[in-house]
Amino acid sequence: MTVVAVLILLCVLALLAAVHRYVWLRLIRDTTTDSVRGRRIRRAGTVAVTVLPLLSLGAFVSARAGVPFRLQQLVAWPGYLWLALLLYVTLALLAGELVRAVLLRRDNSPADAAPPAPAGPEGAPAPAPAPGTAPASDVTPAPDPAPDAAPVPGPGPAPSRRLFISRAVGASAATAAVGTVAYGAHNVLSGPRVKRVTVPLAKLPRSAHGYRIAVVSDVHLGPILGRAHTQRIVDAVNSTQPDLVAVVGDLVDGSVEDLGRAAEPLARLRSRDGNFFVTGNHEYYAGVTPWLAHLRELGLRPLENARTALPAFDLAGVNDIGGEPTGQGPDFGRALGDRDRTRTAVLLAHQPVQIHEAVRHGVDLQLSGHTHGGQLWPGNLVAALANPTVSGLDRYGDTQLYVSRGAGAWGPPVRVGAPADITLVQLASLQA
Known part of the structure; x- marks a missing residue:
């Protein structure tokens, strides 16, 4: 690992710790009191905020560390x-x-002003006490309680304004986060939706007008x-009756030994002209050679x-x-290099x-x-900082680029603002 990579990793860890x-x-300290119950809640919250990030770290490194798949x-x-909830x-x-x-x-304002002097007859201010004497209220002794009288319990102190607001804000934030993550998880676990895009191509012959390519990524x-x-995914693709299926990388996050059975439904993909695949960066983390053999x-x-x-x-x-x-990059x-440029060329390439x-x-x-x-x-x-196009159809000179949002999810099985999709790209001939 290079020095730059180590520095970046340390910065990421420091940010996560902060x-x-x-x-x-905000969620634990500011919303609990020093009561017995409050201390218990604080301890439990502290344990959670300590253990959950360790589980997140374990989720990231377990596959590369050779941990059993179960x-x-x-x-x-x-x-x-937890990472999605934390965000x-x-x-x-x-x-x-x-x-x-x-x-x-109000908590940041000066202390309450001194109370006004008590009023005398007809609202006139009461005379100030003579020098060297105390106000009457200070010298009037409180009655002694009865010798055997038990103290009468009061209603107890009400939560302070600061505590009440901290709890209200914390509860609202937690509710919003849980609701958002639940919605995003449903977006992933219910399967990708089919999106349809028409792409006009100047050199495409009239005979290919309406040609359908099902694009599956990530x-x-x-x-x-x-x-x-x-x-x-297979059911969604087959429902579109494509002429061709293009799987454009990042199919797997693990070995053939662990995930080979999970990929088996791909054998049921149906298209007229075949099902094609190009590698993504994650295939090289997972062992690309066994996967290419298995996909064949x-x-x-x-x-x-x-x-x-x-x-x-x-x-x-x-x-x-x-x-x-490893010498297996794009060429x-x-x-x-030697193709006939009078023919239309469609390229499968994982990264925009x-x-x-x-x-x-x-x-x-x-x-x-x-x-x-x-x-x-x-x-x-x-994503926009590192990619020319984040999603959808764009044009660069005479070349059009379509970027799919992907059919799954990496890391948290959650999508918010970017629903999973399988795109049916329909080619249109300008000669039609």
Whole structure:
């Protein structure tokens, strides 16, 4: 690991520690009292805010550490869901700071002013006590309680204004975060929706007008999303009756040994001209060679810096940038260098940043994924910093780029503001 990578990792860990402390302060410390019950709640909250981030860390490193898959699954659910909850409870608490500032402004004012002097007859001020004497109220002795009288318990002190506001803001933030994460998890676990996009291509022959390509990206089969999710995707793809299926990377987050069975429903994909695959960066983390062999067994054809000629256009695919450290990176010259540029070229490339090479090689349409559309709002703003297009159809010179939001989820099985999709790209000929 390079020095820069170590520094980045330390900065990320420091940020996470600061965020967890902030959440503990607002949700635990500020909402509890020093009563016996309050101390118990504070201890339980402190344990939770300590253990949950450790589970999150375990969820990230367990697969690479060779932890048994069953244990990966047990850690993944609470660990990844906590990250989504942490994001939205932090955002909600930050929004609540304005509410706290407004409602607690009286607490920042000077101490209450001294009470006015008692009024004398007909409202005139009472005369000041003579020098050296105390006010009558100070010298009047309180009656002694009866010797055997038990003290009468009062109603107890009411929660202070600050405590009440802290609890109200904290409860609202927690409720909003839980509701948001539950909604986002439902978006993922209910399966991707089918999105339809028409892409006009100048060189596409009239005979191919209406050609249908089902684009599937970023499924991320792993400890959370498994065989049932694959089946939902296959059913959705087959319902569109595509001419071609394009799986554009990040299919898996684990080994063939652990996830081979989860991928088996892919064998039931149906299309007229075949089912094709290009690698994403996560395939190189998971062991790309066994996966390519397994996908061939399931009927998918990997395009490893390769091209195939279909009747109406050339279909090409390049490896992901993630393969570069092992010499398996993208090779546009090999995939596109000697082709007939009078024919339409459709390129499968996992990352949108590969569009610039596609433009230089005269590609008409690039189909990509990788970004997840941001997955968790406001992640789309972060994704936009690293990708030319986050989702949808865009144009770069004479090349069009379509970026799918993906059919699964990485990390937390939660999507907010970026619903999962399978895109049916329908090609349109300008000659039709």
